[in-house]
Amino acid sequence: MKSVKVGIAGLGTVGSGTVNVLKRNARDIARRVGCPIEITHIGARRDNAACDTSDIRLSRDIFAVATDPDIDILVELIGGIDTARELVLTAIRNGKHVVTANKALIAEHGNEIFQAAQDNGVDVAFEASVAGGIPILKSLGEGLAANHVNWLAGIINGTGNFILTEMEEGGRAFDDVLAEAQQLGYAEADPTFDVEGIDAAHKLTILASIAFGIPLQYSKVYTEGISRITIEDVASAAHFGYRIKHLGIAKDTGNGIELRVHPTLIPKETMLSAVNGVMNAIMIDGDAVGPTLFYGAGAGAEPTASAVVADIIELGRALTVDYDERVPYLGFHTDQMSDEPILTIDDVSCSFYLRLHVQDKTGVLADVTRILSDNNVSIDALVQRDVDQGLVPIVMMTHVVREGDMSAALAKIGALESVNSDIMRIRVEMLDA
């Protein structure tokens, strides 16, 4: 029987997990594909003791794998953008199908890569790039294909959720938890991608394209990370009945599409608020199906390998099918992409949590509330916490307001002499479907 031949570039956390899963489940995988899947060539700077590659050809040069005439599928697991882009384009030009876990690469260069793949009659699969082991891209592009997607909201960075959970439950310091996430193989090579929301923005870009049939537009995602969240914010949110989660949100408003990644207060009783640690979850609201929730491990060697290997299996099967009969890269036909505008954050409306520190004297609170009301911001609840180093922390929740109005109000409040200009704002989403 013929076999499908796979080359892997990069033998780190996900690379070694992929080797282990493909080897361990080889028999069942062959039964699913109809023939064996064999790793015949690996490109890696060094061996990795986490997996056995003694029976596989190893090259130090990853481009030797991409151009190997013997392989059918190149699996890119080196991460980063420039070399990965060159490697993937080289493989495509050499007629290889590609599997990648690299969301930065797809979000920033996917349009170019899909064009090259189309020109060369090959496929590109990237299920592992979003929410690790959760089969979310396949669910969105195929399982929910009957629906008009109204909105989706998800916890899509495992490292960030791990940090927020540990801060809330264990009162642990930010840096200490980040170091543990790195040691567990969850974090990106540059962990600022995780804590500043860049990784989540890459993933949201991909989700939105598949949800709405729009080209990948990473530069238009409003992006905020979790690095400014304090234990005080976590406690104040809890006081009002909320938890802080870092969400990626994509919403079709009818006037354009919101694409935003930021810390968000969500009611404690929502299902997303119970998603802890490295787990990811994505809620998708479709017009026919209603709200759905997808939950699972968003990072880690084998959960991510689960998605990589599923893509290899799918491409292995597709090797016998005509190119035009495959599912399009972003679920919609490439000549059917919509040019619906992406809204700026100023045009997004939601409630807000605000935390500011003011001087302990009369009239300050009146000034603050007057500026808010002059800018159409109405307050839903307000608490004044204990004086801390001569300043009074004020925490409030607002009714729904346009972000542009909120920004105008906060600029004026921050300029008041009696108010510390470091004002925290966190958007609130009720997530009712």
Ligand SMILES: NC(=O)c1ccc[n+]([C@@H]2O[C@H](COP(=O)([O-])OP(=O)(O)OC[C@H]3O[C@@H](n4cnc5c(N)ncnc54)[C@H](O)[C@@H]3O)[C@@H](O)[C@H]2O)c1
């Ligand atoms: N770790 C996770 O949980 C996870 C989950 C989903 C997606 N991803 C993505 O998977 C990819 C790989 O992540 P990882 O966590 O396995 O990273 P990693 O750093 O553990 O592994 C990458 C490996 O590639 C090697 N490499 C890089 N450039 C190379 C080159 N030019 N030649 C040869 N080897 C090279 C590195 O030496 C390293 O061993 C990234 O795109 C990442 O975003 C990771």
Ligand SMILES: N[C@@H](CCO)C(=O)O
């Ligand atoms: N660094 C990423 C890996 C999974 O994409 C995360 O923590 O979610």
Ligand code: NA
């Ligand atoms: Na996935």
